[in-house]
Amino acid sequence: MTAIDVKARVVDSVCPYCGVGCALSWVVDTERNRILEARGRDGAANEGRLCVKGRYGFDYTTHAHRLTKPLIRREDAYPKGALSWDDNGPRRPGGPVDPETVLPHFREATWEEALERVGQGLRGIRDAHGGDALAGFGSAKGSNEEAYLFQKLVRAGFGTNNVDHCTRLCHASSVAALLEGIGSGGVTNIVRDIERADVALITGCNPTENHPVAATFMKDAAANGTELLVVNTRRPRIADYAAMYLEIRPGTDVAFYNAMMHVIINEGLTDDAFIAARTENFEAIRENVQEYSPESVAELVGVDAERITEAARRFGRANAAMLFWGMGISQHTHGTDNARCLIALAMITGNTGRPGTGLHPLRGQNNVQGASDAGLIPMMYPDYQKVSDSGARARFEALWGRSLSPEPGRTVTEITDGALDGTIRGMYILGENPFVSDPDVEKVRKALGTLEFLVVQDIFLTETAEFADVILPGSAFAEKTGTVTNTDRRVQVGRQALQPPGESRQDWQIICDIAERIGYPMRYPDVSAVFDEFAAATGSYAGLSHEVLGDRGRWYPCPDPEHSEGEPIVFEETFPRGRALLVPARQSPPVEATDAAYPLVLNTGRVLEHWHTGTMTRRSAALHGISPEGFVEIHPDDAAAYGVADGGWVEVTSRRGHIRIRARLRDRVARGSVFIPMHFREACANVLTHPAVDPVGKIPAFKYCAVRLEPVVAEDRA
Amino acid sequence: MTDTVSLTIDDQAVEVPVGTTIWDAARSLGIDIPVLCHSTRMRPVGVCRMCVVDTGVRNLQASCVRPCEEGMAVYTDSEKVRRNRRMLLELLLADYPAPGNREATTGDDELLALARDYGVEHSRFQASASAAPAPVDDSSPVIVVDHAACILCDRCIRGCDELQHNDVMTRSGKGAATHIAFDLDVPMGESTCVACGECQAVCPTGALTNRSLHGLHVLAEDRE
Ligand code: SF4
Ligand code: SF4
Ligand code: FES
Numbered sequence: 001m002t003a004i005d006v007k008a009r010v011v012d013s014v015c016p017y018c019g020v021g022c023a024l025s026w027v028v029d030t031e032r033n034r035i036l037e038a039r040g041r042d043g044a045a046n047e048g049r050l051c052v053k054g055r056y057g058f059d060y061t062t063h064a065h066r067l068t069k070p071l072i073r074r075e076d077a078y079p080k081g082a083l084s085w086d087d088n089g090p091r092r093p094g095g096p097v098d099p100e101t102v103l104p105h106f107r108e109a110t111w112e113e114a115l116e117r118v119g120q121g122l123r124g125i126r127d128a129h130g131g132d133a134l135a136g137f138g139s140a141k142g143s144n145e146e147a148y149l150f151q152k153l154v155r156a157g158f159g160t161n162n163v164d165h166c167t168r169l170c171h172a173s174s175v176a177a178l179l180e181g182i183g184s185g186g187v188t189n190i191v192r193d194i195e196r197a198d199v200a201l202i203t204g205c206n207p208t209e210n211h212p213v214a215a216t217f218m219k220d221a222a223a224n225g226t227e228l229l230v231v232n233t234r235r236p237r238i239a240d241y242a243a244m245y246l247e248i249r250p251g252t253d254v255a256f257y258n259a260m261m262h263v264i265i266n267e268g269l270t271d272d273a274f275i276a277a278r279t280e281n282f283e284a285i286r287e288n289v290q291e292y293s294p295e296s297v298a299e300l301v302g303v304d305a306e307r308i309t310e311a312a313r314r315f316g317r318a319n320a321a322m323l324f325w326g327m328g329i330s331q332h333t334h335g336t337d338n339a340r341c342l343i344a345l346a347m348i349t350g351n352t353g354r355p356g357t358g359l360h361p362l363r364g365q366n367n368v369q370g371a372s373d374a375g376l377i378p379m380m381y382p383d384y385q386k387v388s389d390s391g392a393r394a395r396f397e398a399l400w401g402r403s404l405s406p407e408p409g410r411t412v413t414e415i416t417d418g419a420l421d422g423t424i425r426g427m428y429i430l431g432e433n434p435f436v437s438d439p440d441v442e443k444v445r446k447a448l449g450t451l452e453f454l455v456v457q458d459i460f461l462t463e464t465a466e467f468a469d470v471i472l473p474g475s476a477f478a479e480k481t482g483t484v485t486n487t488d489r490r491v492q493v494g495r496q497a498l499q500p501p502g503e504s505r506q507d508w509q510i511i512c513d514i515a516e517r518i519g520y521p522m523r524y525p526d527v528s529a530v531f532d533e534f535a536a537a538t539g540s541y542a543g544l545s546h547e548v549l550g551d552r553g554r555w556y557p558c559p560d561p562e563h564s565e566g567e568p569i570v571f572e573e574t575f576p577r578g579r580a581l582l583v584p585a586r587q588s589p590p591v592e593a594t595d596a597a598y599p600l601v602l603n604t605g606r607v608l609e610h611w612h613t614g615t616m617t618r619r620s621a622a623l624h625g626i627s628p629e630g631f632v633e634i635h636p637d638d639a640a641a642y643g644v645a646d647g648g649w650v651e652v653t654s655r656r657g658h659i660r661i662r663a664r665l666r667d668r669v670a671r672g673s674v675f676i677p678m679h680f681r682e683a684c685a686n687v688l689t690h691p692a693v694d695p696v697g698k699i700p701a702f703k704y705c706a707v708r709l710e711p712v713v714a715e716d717r718a
Numbered sequence: 719m720t721d722t723v724s725l726t727i728d729d730q731a732v733e734v735p736v737g738t739t740i741w742d743a744a745r746s747l748g749i750d751i752p753v754l755c756h757s758t759r760m761r762p763v764g765v766c767r768m769c770v771v772d773t774g775v776r777n778l779q780a781s782c783v784r785p786c787e788e789g790m791a792v793y794t795d796s797e798k799v800r801r802n803r804r805m806l807l808e809l810l811l812a813d814y815p816a817p818g819n820r821e822a823t824t825g826d827d828e829l830l831a832l833a834r835d836y837g838v839e840h841s842r843f844q845a846s847a848s849a850a851p852a853p854v855d856d857s858s859p860v861i862v863v864d865h866a867a868c869i870l871c872d873r874c875i876r877g878c879d880e881l882q883h884n885d886v887m888t889r890s891g892k893g894a895a896t897h898i899a900f901d902l903d904v905p906m907g908e909s910t911c912v913a914c915g916e917c918q919a920v921c922p923t924g925a926l927t928n929r930s931l932h933g934l935h936v937l938a939e940d941r942e
Pocket of ligand 2: 868
């Protein structure tokens with residue numbers, strides 16, 4: 001075989017997948033516009049390490065399914081509905097949306113025509129029904145610049161605060177609790193500070209699969225003497241490195257952490273000086289936890305009182321203890337309460353503001369921190385300035401040259417409700433796939449189908465795009481330049497390595513194109529100018545620019561970026577709200593308890609190789625090859641009771657729907673629980689999930705609903 | 719204050735904290751000592767002996783693991799040292815499947831680069847005739863393992879076990895049959911490997927390479 005000669009270019013960028021934010025370089029075949037190899041770079045978060053997604057998940061960019069031309073829905077394709085779902089959805093052998101089933105319902109259009117249609121559609125609704133009849137979903141996969149422009153377009157151009165993104169689905173409750181408790185939603189200490197912690201509590205997360213490179217540093221720390229206390233409902237691999245692994249029953253987090261605090265307070269393991277100087281409302285916590293003795297919660301939680309006590313003592317006695325948490329804490333109807341408990345636990349033991357301490361909600365998407373910072377939140381302008389605050393509003397009115405709505409906008413799930421009741425008539429969805437990612441798919445389907453006008457901007461035909469009037473072809477991460485902010489608050493520049501294929505355009509330019517058509521021109525010479533406008537409107541990013549961020553990026557805040565890397569630890573002296581507010585929480589029952597008809601608790605999540613709704617990773621040959629299909633994980637004893645074999649097909653049913661999926665027998669799930677990853681549309685976990693949300697964070701309870709499971713006889717499947 | 723030791727390396731004086739390796743001390747002077755098994759990202763293990771230097775004692779010392787001592791006079795590039803390295807390279811090249819997958823694709827095979835530097839064009843040695851050629855393990859979807867190109871530097875093992883803590887890789891067998899292995903010596907694609915690619919990234923030779931590059935020959939890499 002003769003080798004093909006290629007001229008390569010090496011481009012320094014950042015991994016497009018998770019919130020760890022690994023720095024990497026792509027080796028690019030410029031002639032064929034494709035990435036050949038990814039190499040780890042010596043970044044602040046990864047020191048050259050990568051996981052399988054960053055290392056091998058780049059080839060989706062050149063997949064044949066890429067959208068390369070604007071598309072307009074054909075006249076005869078109304079009324080709108082899902083196109084690839086009903087016939088072959090749940091029963092298809094697998095794989096992402098097949099364009100063959102969807103494209104016949106659309107026709108190719110010029111940018112001119114497509115943008116004109118978008119302008120008409122959105123303008124028409126705004127002018128006839130007011131801005132609040134419109135809404136936008138931005139994406140935590142976009143850059144800070146895109147997020148900033150998107151919310152600016154919705155706020156100033158549409159005239160509404162109805163702008164949200166997927167953080168609602170992951171950490172909205174954590175952010176709500178953090179804003180309430182300390183006045184800032186960001187992490188206090190970076191992941192790698194774990195090497196200076198004596199104890200690290202790692203709860204409600206599965207870092208070896210979902211934050212793989214962060215997990216390698218946790219394991220480094222464990223090897224060097226940091227005691228890991230791992231708490232979860234399904235055994236994560238990091239538990240193999242833990243000093244203690246405590247498996248609690250689903251939904252009993254509040255009782256468990258209140259019991260830990262009970263021990264810490266009653267055994268005098270609190271940091272009284274810290275409590276006196278830095279917190280308020282400690283008495284309420286002390287009183288509240290009295291009825292949560294380890295003995296009284298042991299049965300509910302499913303952990304012996306002695307072990308709860310031991311975990312509490314280890315945490316309470318540590319000189320420096322750090323807390324990491326993930327969606328297992330946040331994605332509950334009591335997610336805000338869960339996070340309140342963790343904040344209180346850190347505060348009463350004086351564990352913030354020092355090396356090896358602090359609060360670290362592990363961020364999922366590569367730019368979920370940045371998208372929130374940039375204002376893709378219905379109640380907040382960039383940098384968490386409240387839309388209801390007249391001072392902030394006046395500043396943004398001056399900056400954007402439009403009067404702005406003082407009303408906080410609707411959240412993701414409220415926008416769905418609004419579409420159903422007719423108050424939301426038009427939407428702009430950029431890079432999100434709510435049809436698969438949001439709870440209760442059937443409800444989302446109705447909502448999307450009801451919209452008068454929907455424009456979707458994406459790189460592939462998503463299930464959501466099937467409901468669109470107009471589809472605009474955007475660009476993949478590697479095809480554009482822009483900044484992303486990782487879980488550590490590290491702002492890094494992703495650099496363009498590839499050309500957007502066909503007629504597809506850079507997303508920030510498309511946002512500006514749409515702005516132009518609705519009568520709110522936004523013009524910038526280049527994307528770094530967008531960053532400058534955004535940074536100047538915030539306190540956190542002030543002083544940063546593409547140029548100063550360079551190859552390594554900076555942690556924000558970074559008042560002196562010429563000479564410093566920024567702040568790896570914040571709030572050493574005081575919190576943004578002054579003293580930390582300790583908020584007591586009470587154990588509450590799940591929204592949908594198990595019963596005789598639906599006896600199992602369904603937990604949903606992710607696997608190492610895939611990303612969310614799979615639009616990217618299922619189009620990566622390597623990642624798809626390793627992990628081609630969905631599965632339901634079930635305990636071998638439960639499987640035996642239901643007559644289910646490893647690899648056999650089962651039907652999983654909840655009060656909202658049912659799916660068919662292969663069973664995987666694993667004792668890492670607890671008896672009485674099952675786990676289904678969210679990525680696989682043909683076995684879509686969110687057909688089953690419950691749309692109930694946390695009252696404060698408005699986050700859906702992806703981690704808890706009641707299901708039943710039956711084996712499927714082989715013939716049935718055909 | 720940390721205790722320090724003073725020494726000379728290639729006649730340049732240097733003072734370093736106690737415990738500093740000769741290799742690190744040399745680097746602080748801008749002296750590059752060639753390595754194969756050593757990588758600054760990992761714990762030094764001193765298994766390949768490419769980095770040997772002359773400290774005046776009878777045996778040459780592996781500088782990547784040997785701590786500096788007070789009053790040492792180190793020579794990193796003497797004729798004796800160079801002869802030793804050339805011999806080592808010839809031995810390693812004896813059964814090397816040149817050019818191998820790394821040189822043929824990205825052209826950055828570290829063994830072949832050193833051979834060029836030291837003017838070793840071919841080996842006077844031959845692989846023992848009785849030994850079957852080491853196999854190619856093609857079972858992973860992302861990495862090709864060419865056991866014949868492995869020099870047993872253990873970088874991949876440390877990358878897997880100590881950087882990524884996946885604990886999949888080890889050495890197996892003994893004598894000439896020694897080879898890197900996955901789990902209990904199963905093919906890579908059937909092992910508990912999570913395909914992070916760290917082994918491939920740290921491998922200096924054509925033993926572990928990315929499948930995505932096979933069939934391509936990268937002529938030059940421009941950086942911007
Ligand atoms: S850990 Fe996250 S950021 Fe790093 S390579 Fe993996 S997916 Fe990418
Ligand atoms: S496979 Fe590569 S890294 Fe591993 S021991 Fe062999 S030569 Fe070294
Ligand atoms: S580089 Fe020092 S012994 Fe291998």
